[in-house]
Amino acid sequence: MNNKIIIASLAIALSAGACQSKTEKESTPSEILESTSASHTSTLIGHKAEIQFPEMKATIEYTSTDTLHWSTVGENGAVNEGDEKMSYKALGEDLHFLNWIEQDGFTVSQIINTKTGEVTAFWSYDGADHKRESQFVTGTFRLID
Template identity: 50%
Template sequence: MKKTIFSLTAAIILLSCNQKNENLPQQNLSTNSDLLGKKAVITFPEMKAEVIYHKDSTLHWKTTDKKGVVNEGDEKMDYQKLSENLHFLNWIEKDGWTVSQIVDTKVGTVKAFWSFADESSPRGKRKSLFVDGKIEMVK
């Protein structure tokens, strides 16, 4: 049941990204649309993330929030190339923070879903939210 719900949620997110991106100006961030082996900067409303997507299914991330607080880590990620430009990633950080992303390398967008511990939440003591970001590949 959980696998079906997850698959359905991923499909809805993917369709949402495709529908919203139809009206955005098209730009190629790279002549090679592969994400693995690349470095990127993702700008979210509350933070900036520097990410290295290693080819061995690991990634390194470093975030800096608006107050200048820096966090970083190395994670094992699950990765699926959905199309030439769309990439689905998921990882679980050591503290339980869970990150899922759909990265569109053609238009430079990231649709992220974050899930994290929240003792005040009646829903499994976890909270979640969707966050939109802009991605730029680093040379």
């Protein structure tokens, strides 16, 4: 009798576990769809975004895993743009690390949190006295495509 109770209990537990696993598997595609169609995404590749920094507004198109197109509009209205080879690594579902060197030597490193919309960037560039200068800046990130 005790063996029948133990076997029945195990069968119920295994059945419940199988149902739960199936439910979790079925919810995964909708979670991915929600993630990519919402304000954040698990990848930046194939998307276009705006980043607002204190000094400028940047529009960036992440064209492939190793290239991007950027354009900026400065406080004075000056427009710059370029196509760059980049290094990209997804640090998690919502965290992304990017680095690129622009043709004039301006170097950009960014950590983007697509869930919170926060960007932390490190810029390195030639200063007025031709010595290398750098600064950290923060901005806000928004997907536009």
